[in-house]
Amino acid sequence: MTVSGVKGEERHNFTKAESKQIRARSLRLLGSLLLPVRAKVVLAMLMVVVSTAAQVSGPALIAFGIDRGLPALLEQDWLPLAATGGVYLVAGVLGALLIAWYTVLSARISQAVLIDLRKRVFLHTQKLSLEFHESYTSGRIISRQTSDLDAIRELLDSGINQLVQGILYMSFTAIALVLLDGTSGLVLLGAVLPLVILTRWFQVRSQSLFRQSRVASASLIVRFVETMTGIRAVKAFRTEKHNETVFGKLVESYRMVNARVIQLFGVFDPGLVLIGNVTVAAVLLVNGFRVADGQLAIGALLATLLYTRRFFDPMEEMAMFYNSYQSAAAALEKISGVLEERPGVPDPVAPVDLWEAHGRVRFDNVQFAYQADREILPHFDLDIPAGQTIALVGSTGAGKSTLAKLMSRFYDPTDGQVRLDDVDLRDLHPKDLRRAIVMVTQEAYLFSGSVAENIAIGKPDASAQQICAAAAAVGAHEFIENLPNGYDTDVNKRGGRVSAGQRQLISFARAFLANPAVLILDEATSSLDIPSERLVQEALQTLLADRTAVIIAHRLSTVAIADRVLVMEHGRIVEDGTPNDLISGTGRFATMHAAWRESLV
Numbered sequence: 001m002t003v004s005g006v007k008g009e010e011r012h013n014f015t016k017a018e019s020k021q022i023r024a025r026s027l028r029l030l031g032s033l034l035l036p037v038r039a040k041v042v043l044a045m046l047m048v049v050v051s052t053a054a055q056v057s058g059p060a061l062i063a064f065g066i067d068r069g070l071p072a073l074l075e076q077d078w079l080p081l082a083a084t085g086g087v088y089l090v091a092g093v094l095g096a097l098l099i100a101w102y103t104v105l106s107a108r109i110s111q112a113v114l115i116d117l118r119k120r121v122f123l124h125t126q127k128l129s130l131e132f133h134e135s136y137t138s139g140r141i142i143s144r145q146t147s148d149l150d151a152i153r154e155l156l157d158s159g160i161n162q163l164v165q166g167i168l169y170m171s172f173t174a175i176a177l178v179l180l181d182g183t184s185g186l187v188l189l190g191a192v193l194p195l196v197i198l199t200r201w202f203q204v205r206s207q208s209l210f211r212q213s214r215v216a217s218a219s220l221i222v223r224f225v226e227t228m229t230g231i232r233a234v235k236a237f238r239t240e241k242h243n244e245t246v247f248g249k250l251v252e253s254y255r256m257v258n259a260r261v262i263q264l265f266g267v268f269d270p271g272l273v274l275i276g277n278v279t280v281a282a283v284l285l286v287n288g289f290r291v292a293d294g295q296l297a298i299g300a301l302l303a304t305l306l307y308t309r310r311f312f313d314p315m316e317e318m319a320m321f322y323n324s325y326q327s328a329a330a331a332l333e334k335i336s337g338v339l340e341e342r343p344g345v346p347d348p349v350a351p352v353d354l355w356e357a358h359g360r361v362r363f364d365n366v367q368f369a370y371q372a373d374r375e376i377l378p379h380f381d382l383d384i385p386a387g388q389t390i391a392l393v394g395s396t397g398a399g400k401s402t403l404a405k406l407m408s409r410f411y412d413p414t415d416g417q418v419r420l421d422d423v424d425l426r427d428l429h430p431k432d433l434r435r436a437i438v439m440v441t442q443e444a445y446l447f448s449g450s451v452a453e454n455i456a457i458g459k460p461d462a463s464a465q466q467i468c469a470a471a472a473a474v475g476a477h478e479f480i481e482n483l484p485n486g487y488d489t490d491v492n493k494r495g496g497r498v499s500a501g502q503r504q505l506i507s508f509a510r511a512f513l514a515n516p517a518v519l520i521l522d523e524a525t526s527s528l529d530i531p532s533e534r535l536v537q538e539a540l541q542t543l544l545a546d547r548t549a550v551i552i553a554h555r556l557s558t559v560a561i562a563d564r565v566l567v568m569e570h571g572r573i574v575e576d577g578t579p580n581d582l583i584s585g586t587g588r589f590a591t592m593h594a595a596w597r598e599s600l601v
């Protein structure tokens with residue numbers, strides 16, 4: 001199985017080569033994000049090096065002040081002590097200023113990187129085909145934009161700072177200690193072994209716990225989003241109690257993992273403090289004797305103690321970095337996977353412009369399957385002349401919506417071609433394709449915003465009059481006028497809520513305004529009541545007059561306005577003719593129509 005794109009997300013056990021492939025992908029993404037801010041990164045590094053050096057100089061200066069400045073002062077020479085104090089002050093101020101500057105600069109870098117990544121994820125996910133969105137759940141998409149980006153933000157905001165400053169601080173401190181006094185350096189070296197053992201122990205255990213914690217929190221998000229997305233089904237089937245139990249279990253497992261993480265820190269933190277204190281005690285003991293023997297000055301003793309103590313300070317923060325690094329690395333892996341996905345319907349390399357499409361649609365030798373082993377359209381030929389109105393009927397699962405999706409190029413055929421005015425849809429300029437072919441579906445999705453804005457999606461530069469005219473043409477004007485703020489009513493605010501049928505009318509107005517050469521209505525009148533449907537049918541006569549139209553409808557009333565009826569079964573057209581011919585015949589459509597007429601009586 002491959003790990004390219006999002007496929008790797010479902011797996012946990014990778015081979016070495018696969019892990020390498022995923023890491024390389026993450027690093028490439030990180031590299032491409034840092035490239036535009038590389039100058040700032042170098043500057044920030046320089047600042048942090050200088051400011052850490054300034055901070056680390058403190059104990060050495062204190063030692064100098066005590067061992068050289070004080071005796072000189074006793075001899076009435078105040079200059080060495082004053083100079084030491086001055087240098088200490090300058091180092092302190094410089095360190096503080098540089099840290100302040102560094103903090104601002106690193107925040108800018110992290111903001112730039114995050115904004116870039118956030119935009120890339122949004123734009124790319126939006127570009128991915130319907131095929132991708134139909135299998136990649138909304139919970140996962142939301143996690144990519146929220147918790148994953150948060151994990152990366154956390155790493156950039158504090159994690160990297162802590163790591164870089166921590167490593168530099170510990171290295172500079174160790175170097176300063178060795179330079180000041182080799183013996184103390186040896187004592188510190190003695191602490192390194194237990195330190196390495198403790199840190200390694202912590203890393204090994206925390207790695208698996210942090211992973212479990214991320215998995216548990218992701219499951220919580222996915223469960224929450226899916227429950228809320230399906231809230232209607234939840235209420236209709238009264239599954240609240242069941243959901244509560246399932247969610248409760250997820251929360252409990254999240255709590256358990258976090259409790260174990262805290263237990264781990266409960267051993268690691270005191271362990272660090274203990275090693276630090278034992279080392280300081282050892283330095284005090286060894287150097288105390290050396291001071292008594294006159295081998296070491298008292299100021300140097302103090303400085304060695306301060307360096308030893310300070311050496312351990314960044315350890316805990318660096319252990320925390322490990323956590324944020326792990327989360328961010330996992331997040332980066334998943335985000336880079338989404339960004340690696342290629343749209344199932346790629347934009348043409350040499351797009352053909354079709355300014356004024358006539359609307360002839362042809363399916364030539366088309367074969368189509370969603371999954372390799374299950375063919376939906378085995379072999380499909382169809383010629384729809386420009387301006388014809390087709391009613392597409394057939395039983396559930398016959399492949400009607402699939403045909404509509406191929407016609408709108410939501411999918412590409414596995415074999416053969418779908419053409420508009422003799423141009424393969426794959427070669428058509430995406431802008432021309434969207435202008436020429438519009439599909440209205442049953443969902444009739446409305447975006448946040450006013451009714452007018454929702455209609456104007458069909459033609460963003462439309463005037464208010466054009467919007468009203470479009471609404472009037474599909475019989476939506478009256479109800480829109482009766483909404484609290486008319487065309488300016490926000491469809492997602494209380495009071496502005498519209499019914500499913502009204503939503504469909506708005507999406508009709510949107511399609512009418514877009515004025516495409518080919519209009520596909522996939523169950524687009526299913527939520528309308530019979531009088532509204534009749535109204536729309538009248539409007540449809542005008543709406544469909546000068547364009548090619550494909551109407552998929554279970555209610556056969558639509559057939560009356562069609563020039564031609566296609567009956568589909570198992571991905572094939574089994575009947576094709578004018579409504580009258582088919583009704584008066586003895587085929588499937590005649591039976592369906594008779595049954596439908598009877599149901600009306």
Ligand SMILES: Nc1ncnc2c1ncn2[C@@H]1O[C@H](COP(=O)(O)OP(=O)(O)OP(=O)(O)O)[C@@H](O)[C@H]1O
Pocket residue numbers: 134370371376394395396397398399400401402403
């Ligand atoms: N995204 C998908 N992935 C895999 N299989 C799919 C997908 N969408 C549809 N199918 C399958 O393709 C077949 C045809 O489905 P399609 O939606 O085209 O039927 P339909 O004639 O429009 O049915 P209905 O009248 O119920 O809407 C069905 O067997 C369905 O299971």
